[in-house]
Amino acid sequence: MKVTVVGAGNVGASVAEYCAMKELADEVVLLDIKEGFAEGKAMDLNQCATLNGFNTKVVGTTGDYSKTAGSKVVVITSGIPRKPGMTREELIGTNVGIVKTVTENLIKHSPDAILVVISNPMDTMTYLSAKSSGLPKNRVIGMGGTLDSSRFRYRLAEALDCNPNDVQGVVIGGHGDTTMIPLTRLATYNSTPVSNYLSEEKLEEVAKATMVGGATLTGLLGTSAWYAPGAAGAAVVEAIVRDQKKLMSASVYLEGEYGQEDICVGVPVIIGKDGWEEVIDFKLNDEEKAKFEASAAAVRKMNDALEL
């Protein structure tokens, strides 16, 4: 079984590394446009096999899509990342052309693949991939909420001074600094509401830190993050290839769910071998519903920039 990752940069190489480490496929193909770059990353990763004890072969290619043929999952990370002070939305001008072309090339060679879109602005790029691939809606998944939820759990664990794995929390809405919605009311620590332990002010602080999680890292690193984005991308791949039926937050094409139509935006879904299988209704309260509506409106405005 083959998994392809397009873009062998920071995020793509990290997705490929986690996929190999977890042996999620027999073969991981890394494709980039920069001459020799994907080949180099693949060789470097293959030289980790005996050190890290995996038997997944990584293949690098400069733009040869025939090597991606027959992939079960393809992950799109190609495109420019933001620099400090920028928003993800500012990347649209460059990334729209890249994501559209890459999607079309991938589908030609892997018509049965499930697409996982990571390039930013992610919700709009997912919508673009869904439209330009013509794939059934369940086979296009935008990865943002899985990362945002892991950052939310990290921030909650930091505030609670506990093991992050004992904390549950989900972020829905757009994958943007102002559009994310950390669902504080529903977050739990070992099955008890986090509000039992943290004040309203502290929870507000946690939510704010979660929303600007990507911007904070971009400020520190000079480019955007890759370890957690790569791990989150690989977690989505794992849910598919291992048919985990896992509840994850992901940007998917909505047809009435959460009151939205003809848009890709982050909602809780079950992910398994067929892609996203079902949207789960979290029964938002009025305040959360209003936030979700505003978030979707902002994503929709960005989608208006697409020429479809």
Ligand SMILES: NC(=O)C1=CN([C@@H]2O[C@H](COP(=O)(O)OP(=O)(O)OC[C@H]3O[C@@H](n4cnc5c(N)ncnc54)[C@H](O)[C@@H]3O)[C@@H](O)[C@H]2O)C=CC1
């Ligand atoms: N959805 C999410 O949660 C996250 C999204 N991102 C986004 O992922 C994207 C990639 O970020 P990084 O890996 O840090 O950037 P990067 O610059 O390290 O890597 C991007 C790679 O894409 C390649 N590329 C450009 N055009 C291509 C094409 N037409 N075909 C194949 N490859 C092409 C470049 O040569 C480069 O190697 C950015 O748009 C970034 O904003 C990053 C982190 C999290």
Ligand SMILES: O=C([O-])CC(=O)C(=O)O
């Ligand atoms: O912050 C960025 O631009 C990259 C990204 O989407 C993230 O790390 O959440």
